[in-house]
Amino acid sequence: MSTQSYKPETLAVHAGTVRSQFNEHSEAMFLTSSFVFDSAAQAAARFIGEEPGNIYSRFTNPTVTMFEERLAALEGAEQCVATASGMSAILACCMGLLKSGDHIVASRSIFGATVNLFGTIFKRFGVETTFVSATDVSAWSAAVRPNTRLFFLETPSNPLTEVSDIAAIAAVAKKHGALLAVDNCFCTPILQRPLELGADIIIHSATKYIDGQGRVLGGAVLGGKKVMEPVYQFLRTAGPTLSAFNAWVFLKGLETLKIRMDAHSANALAVAQWLEAQPNVARVFYPGLPSHPQHVLAMKQQKTGGGIVSFEVKGGREAAWRVIDSTRMVSITANLGDTKTTLTHPATTTHARITPEARAAAGITEGLLRIAVGLEAVSDIQDDLARGLNK
Numbered sequence: 001m002s003t004q005s006y007k008p009e010t011l012a013v014h015a016g017t018v019r020s021q022f023n024e025h026s027e028a029m030f031l032t033s034s035f036v037f038d039s040a041a042q043a044a045a046r047f048i049g050e051e052p053g054n055i056y057s058r059f060t061n062p063t064v065t066m067f068e069e070r071l072a073a074l075e076g077a078e079q080c081v082a083t084a085s086g087m088s089a090i091l092a093c094c095m096g097l098l099k100s101g102d103h104i105v106a107s108r109s110i111f112g113a114t115v116n117l118f119g120t121i122f123k124r125f126g127v128e129t130t131f132v133s134a135t136d137v138s139a140w141s142a143a144v145r146p147n148t149r150l151f152f153l154e155t156p157s158n159p160l161t162e163v164s165d166i167a168a169i170a171a172v173a174k175k176h177g178a179l180l181a182v183d184n185c186f187c188t189p190i191l192q193r194p195l196e197l198g199a200d201i202i203i204h205s206a207t208k209y210i211d212g213q214g215r216v217l218g219g220a221v222l223g224g225k226k227v228m229e230p231v232y233q234f235l236r237t238a239g240p241t242l243s244a245f246n247a248w249v250f251l252k253g254l255e256t257l258k259i260r261m262d263a264h265s266a267n268a269l270a271v272a273q274w275l276e277a278q279p280n281v282a283r284v285f286y287p288g289l290p291s292h293p294q295h296v297l298a299m300k301q302q303k304t305g306g307g308i309v310s311f312e313v314k315g316g317r318e319a320a321w322r323v324i325d326s327t328r329m330v331s332i333t334a335n336l337g338d339t340k341t342t343l344t345h346p347a348t349t350t351h352a353r354i355t356p357e358a359r360a361a362a363g364i365t366e367g368l369l370r371i372a373v374g375l376e377a378v379s380d381i382q383d384d385l386a387r388g389l390n391k
């Protein structure tokens with residue numbers, strides 16, 4: 001199907017679909033590790049790339065390709081490479097595009113495992129990273145070195161929902177000949193399209209909203225053909241490939257992404273507004289609230305505030321844990337992007353392994369809670385939080 005002129009919700013349902021000889025309506029799951037050739041000559045032509053087609057599922061698989069095409073259509077990207085997890089998407093991106101001696105400038109407010117990958121593991125291989133403020137564009141310029149190859153950010157950030165100015169940071173990257181990669185996990189292409197704002201690469205943890213029901217892990221790297229070629233070559237060689245089963249789950253997840261993101265956003269805004277009115281809440285962090293420091297930028301760059309809300313309760317860790325331990329419906333887990341609302345205490349879970357000083361510098365206080373608002377009734381979510389808040 002030519003998908004050029006369709007709107008996102010239509011692309012999410014139809015883009016990428018290729019039917020087999022059986023003409024199935026719902027996309028087929030091709031659970032096969034390899035593909036059969038008609039002849040020795042065809043096998044040879046496939047292997048040297050003279051004839052397009054599948055060879056082995058580490059390289060390509062029809063179900064995975066359908067997912068890649070659908071996500072690429074939604075992000076407006078020339079090419080998508082699906083990976084086994086969000087972290088392996090970041091790994092494939094960097095291993096494809098960087099070499100020893102290169103330098104990364106990254107936002108300080110990125111996923112904990114990404115900080116570890118850049119700051120510890122890549123360092124062993126001679127790739128250094130400078131971590132800078134997510135919101136201060138001049139800090140990105142100041143951190144550039146002659147060997148800077150990659151800018152990396154995540155917006156809104158986890159857990160404080162800081163919003164980075166993608167267009168402004170993309171302009172700095174371009175000026176210095178670096179590529180900008182944006183982890184678009186929190187917004188998905190339904191709420192934010194980084195390539196249109198000047199980014200070169202998009203990273204996804206499909207584990208979150210793209211699945212949307214907390215079932216399987218996966219990820220993706222997207223960008224122009226030239227940028228993506230070495231990323232694909234790394235994946236094909238090193239093998240952090242997405243399974244056909246997980247790709248099929250994501251294909252089905254994408255079909256409801258628009259209505260889910262709209263519903264997550266509406267619920268999150270209602271919960272954030274309600275939290276702001278609670279006497280035992282010191283502060284609420286949500287890009288959709290006028291009180292958010294980058295509210296104006298967020299509303300220009302994203303369609304809604306998204307589904308993640310953080311808030312600081314009065315009374316430190318004890319009060320924060322009381323809210324968690326008084327819930328009956330909300331899940332105490334660090335995952336996000338699920339239909340089920342999840343609640344986490346970043347200081348003792350996702351951000352427990354960084355030093356107390358680094359935590360304080362990042363604004364992750366002992367009273368901070370992060371809620372990934374699900375699709376339950378808002379009043380039920382509020383009642384569940386109120387129990388501990390009002391104790």
Ligand SMILES: *Cc1c(COP(=O)(O)O)cnc(C)c1O
Nearest residue numbers: 085086087111183185205207218
């Ligand atoms: C979860 C997450 C990742 C890592 O994804 P996995 O699928 O768990 O490997 C990367 N970035 C962000 C923003 C995430 O939330």
